[in-house]
Amino acid sequence: xxxxxxxxxxxxxxxxxxxxxxxxxxxxxxxxxxxxxxxxxxxxxxxxxxxxxxxxxxxxxxxxxxxxxxxxxxxxxxxxxxxxxxxxxxxxxxxxxxxxxxxxxxxxxxxxxxxxxxxxxxxxxxxxxxxxxxxxxx
Numbered sequence: 055x056x057x058x059x060x061x062x063x064x065x066x067x068x069x070x071x072x073x074x075x076x077x078x079x080x081x082x083x084x085x086x087x088x089x090x091x092x093x094x095x096x097x098x099x100x101x102x103x104x105x106x107x108x109x110x111x112x113x114x115x116x117x118x119x120x121x122x123x124x125x126x127x128x129x130x131x132x133x134x135x136x137x138x139x140x141x142x143x144x145x146x147x148x149x150x151x152x153x154x155x156x157x158x159x160x161x162x163x164x165x166x167x168x169x170x171x172x173x174x175x176x177x178x179x180x181x182x183x184x185x186x187x188x189x190x191x192x
Contacts, residue, residue, distance in 0.1 A: 064188040103117070142164040
């Protein structure tokens, strides 16, 4: 159900262009901030999602996934696992190719729901670590 093999991870991550980052933060000590900066520097269009901010790292921030102005390839989630199900409901409405739950974010019911909708699911993995490992090695 969740993607773990390198070939599939590479196919989902490396050619992606637009990533919605749920749980984006303006706080530079937060992992979501550092990883958003990494993804921007790697050439991705990153759309921050957090109702608490108007912008993060110079990018317009949106309150929720249903508010995004364009389709996305990956929904990258930095939230407490107990808060994931409503995010997945919104992601299913958006229909990205992939839902990527960051390291430490594990919610099997959310993964089942996204997978049942035809969305690839990556869980408990850092998108930046996998990008460095898989996309620079091409």
